[in-house]
Amino acid sequence: xxxxxxxxxxxxxxxxxxxxxxxxxxxxxxxxxxxxxxxxxxxxxxxxxxxxxxxxxxxxxxxxxxxxxxxxxxxxxxxxxxxxxxxxxxxxxxxxxxxxxxxxxxxxxxxxxxxxxxxxxxxxxxxxxxxxxxxxxxxxxxxxxxxxxxxxxxxxxxxxxxxxxxxxxxxxxxxxxxxxxxxxxxxxxxxxxxxxxxxxxxxxxxxxxxxxxxxxxxxxx
Amino acid sequence: xxxxxxxxxxxxxxxxxxxxxxxxxxxxxxxxxxxxxxxxxxxxxxxxxxxxxxxxxxxxxxxxxxxxxxxxxxxxxxxxxxxxxxxxxxxxxxxxxxxxxxxxxxxxxxxxxxxxxxxxxxxxxxxxxxxxxxxxxxxxxxxxxxxxxxxxxxxxxxxxxxxxxxxxxxxxxxxxxxxxxxxxxxxxxxxxxxxxxxxxxxxxxxxxxxxxxxxxxxxxxxxxxxxxxxxxxxxxxxxxxxxxxxxxxxxxxxxxxxxxxxxxxxxxxxxxxxxxxxxxxxxxxxxxxx
Numbered sequence: 411x412x413x414x415x416x417x418x419x420x421x422x423x424x425x426x427x428x429x430x431x432x433x434x435x436x437x438x439x440x441x442x443x444x445x446x447x448x449x450x451x452x453x454x455x456x457x458x459x460x461x462x463x464x465x466x467x468x469x470x471x472x473x474x475x476x477x478x479x480x481x482x483x484x485x486x487x488x489x490x491x492x493x494x495x496x497x498x499x500x501x502x503x504x505x506x507x508x509x510x511x512x513x514x515x516x517x518x519x520x521x522x523x524x525x526x527x528x529x530x531x532x533x534x535x536x537x538x539x540x541x542x543x544x545x546x547x548x549x550x551x552x553x554x555x556x557x558x559x560x561x562x563x564x565x566x567x568x569x570x571x572x573x574x575x576x577x578x579x580x581x582x583x584x585x586x587x588x589x590x591x592x593x594x595x596x597x598x599x600x601x602x603x604x605x606x607x608x609x610x611x612x613x614x615x616x617x618x619x620x621x622x623x624x625x626x627x628x629x630x631x
Numbered sequence: 632x633x634x635x636x637x638x639x640x641x642x643x644x645x646x647x648x649x650x651x652x653x654x655x656x657x658x659x660x661x662x663x664x665x666x667x668x669x670x671x672x673x674x675x676x677x678x679x680x681x682x683x684x685x686x687x688x689x690x691x692x693x694x695x696x697x698x699x700x701x702x703x704x705x706x707x708x709x710x711x712x713x714x715x716x717x718x719x720x721x722x723x724x725x726x727x728x729x730x731x732x733x734x735x736x737x738x739x740x741x742x743x744x745x746x747x748x749x750x751x752x753x754x755x756x757x758x759x760x761x762x763x764x765x766x767x768x769x770x771x772x773x774x775x776x777x778x779x780x781x782x783x784x785x786x787x788x789x790x791x792x793x794x795x796x797x798x799x800x801x802x803x804x805x806x807x808x809x810x811x812x813x814x815x816x817x818x819x820x821x822x823x824x825x826x827x828x829x830x831x832x833x834x835x836x837x838x839x840x841x842x843x844x845x846x847x848x849x850x851x852x853x854x855x856x857x858x859x860x861x862x863x864x865x866x867x868x869x870x871x872x873x874x875x876x877x878x879x880x881x882x883x884x885x886x887x888x889x890x891x892x893x894x895x896x897x898x899x900x901x902x903x904x905x906x907x908x909x910x911x912x913x914x915x916x917x918x919x920x921x
Contacts, residue, residue, distance in 0.1 A: 563738055564708075564749070568756035569801030571735040572789035572816065575858035581738045593797045605800055608808060611713060611757045611771065 411531075412440040412504045413538050414447065414524040419458060422500065425521045429497035432464050433489070433518075435481075435511055436471035437503035445535065446524055447502030455502065455523060468492030475507035481514045493518065546616030552604045554595030559612070561588035567609040634673035634701050634730055635783040638812055638836050644897030645918060646703065646814070646838060647909050648675040651691035653684065660691070663906040664698045669920045670910045673701040673730060675814070675899070679710060682742025689719055692728045703785060703814075704728050707736025712752040713761070713771055720765055724780030732785040732814060733758040733805075756804045759784055763809030786810040788837075790818065790827035791859035799830045806835060814899045816859045817842035819866055819883075821890045828894060838897035841887050843905055843912060844880035847871055877905075881912055888916035 426432060434452050441447030449471050456466045470489050475481050485493050493499070498519045501508040504526040512520035528540035543560045549567070550557060559565045563581045570589035573580025577590040596602050638644050647667055649660055667674065676691035692702035704723055706716065720731065739749040753761070761771050768779040786805040792798050802813065817840045818824045828837060844850050844862065847870045853860040854867075862870075866883055873879030884900075891898050902909050 564735060564751040564754070566735065566751070566754040568754050568804055570797060571755075572787060572792060572798070573737065573858045574792060574797075576793050580858055581740060590794065590797065593794065593800075605797075606804065608756065608760065608804060611753050611761075614752070 411443060411529070411538070412506075413444055413527045413530040413532075413540075414441055414504050415527060416446050416451070416502075416524055417522070422455075422521070422523050423459075423462060426459075426464065426498060426500065429519065430463075430465055431467050431496045431498075432459055433467050433493050433496035433499050434459075434469040434523075435475055435485070435499055435501045435503070435507075436469065437475050437507050438471045438473040439476075441503050441507075441524065442471065444532070444538070452502055455500070459500075467495040472507075475501065475503045476510050478510050478514055481507075481511050485511065485514055485516055544617075545612070546621070547613055549609075552607065552609075553592045554599060554601065554604075556588060556592045556595055558588045558592060561586070561591070565612070567612065569605065634703070635811075637672050638838075638896060641896075643892060644672045644838060645670065645913060646673045646675060646897065646899045647671045647906070648677065648899065648901045649691065649695065649906075650677055650680060650903075651686035651688065653686075655686070657686075657694055660694070661698065663909075664695065664700050666907050667909050668698070668700060670913050670918070671700070671900075672897075672921070673703050675703045675705055675732060678705040678707045678734075678736065679742070680705075680737070682709065682737050682739050682744070684743060689723055689726075689728075692723065693726050696727060701730070702728055703730040703732050705732045705734060706758065707734050708751050708753045708755065708758055709736035709739060710750055712750055716753065716758065717761065717765065717770055720762060720780065720782070721776070724765075724782065725778075729781065730783045730785065731762055732787065733762060733810070734787045755786060756801065756808050759786060759805050759808040759810050766809075783812070784810050785812040785814060787815065788813050788827075789816040789859035790824055791816060791820075791861050795827060796830070799827070802831070806832075812836040812838060812896075814838045815840045816857075817853075817901065818887065818891065819860070819862045821887065821894065823861075824891070825894055836896040838899045839891045839895050840899045840901060841884055841891070842901045842903060843884035843908070844870055844876070845903075845905060846876045846880075881908060881915070884912050885915045888912070888918075892916075 436452035437447045452469050468489055470484050472480050472484050500521050500523050501511050502523040508522045529542045530538040531541045532538040545559050570587055574587035577587050579585045579587050676688045678688045679685055688704045692704040695702040733755050735755045739747050762782050762784050765780050766782055768776050788802045850862045850870055854862055870876050870879055888898055900909055
């Protein structure tokens, strides 16, 4: 899941300065599950903006606003008039959703209500942690399913640094050392020998931004 | 006899450490060099240690050579990517620097530029492998070098870190990648260090770190903040009851040096803020001038 946080309301208000009629777009996927941009939060935002004298022309929670087809369908068909009546759109999703809405042909200024934080494991409603930096070259096969590229601040591939102590990280003692976790996991799995293999320097060309993929058309079986 | 020749011929080696200045004034470095000249086989120059900006290890190593002290150039993965590391190494070799100590490096937020972008393009095992490759006449991607270095490659180990088996595992990878000597974090508990040694191949050249204690405060600070440093309660008690803690710290260092002499290939004296006492400490421990 992509974990987001709500921007301070004052920052949202600042960005909407000069725009009185607002259409709000929520996210039915990650931001709904993490309670930053689902229906409840969209309605709360609408009420707060109305308190500040803004007029809400309408709102919608798009299943996945980052999917251009879904955003286009809602914004240029179902909610066409409400969007047309607005001065600006406020999007309560991650940055991918905000940009997809902005590029979906709305021809209005589009503003973010959230900050995008990380790709996460969610343990419960109030607790998540970063688990993947989308490096493009997954190492989890030989690390017991625990990612050192993400969880070790130094991204070490051949074992822990000398700053690891009692399973804690030198950078932040409240955090686990990725390599101690990997070591214990591989021991439990009987795959300790994987720790002895030399791992070459990482191919960072896989992380040159912006990345894009065009899959070949799916061939029916 | 060079540091490498001494170590490889089985003679006990003594090294020390120079923090390069923060600035261009090298006079204090020169005072320390004058004091330790003849007492040590080589001296480490640190690489922006604790992530604090200082004169570079390449510059400091070259300066030390000019004063007749053989340098061990420390090189971390924190501030340079694979291109910068290789070009600095080639520069070092062309300047006649032969000893390199490859390490990961403290994280950037520990230092005086905590908002900087940390590099860590490589880890210490990969760095050893790259240096080994340069020695073999090619760069990381296999392109031939016009003139190859002949580095004596060292690495670090932290025997006090738990779980120690994982540290040993990584150390073995470093040795397989081409490391020829090891310098350790400060040792205060010789029996624990012996256990660590017993996990290694007996041929591995281990140089044990010794940091003379200056005060109870310093010992407490290191116990609480430096991973792997454990000043045991018995030594803490001696420091606490000493009339002159610094003298007691020197006595403890002397005892450690005498014990370590029996178990490993050399000692590395890191006399933080007490560099001028290095010859005294070595003499008290029974070492003589070269």
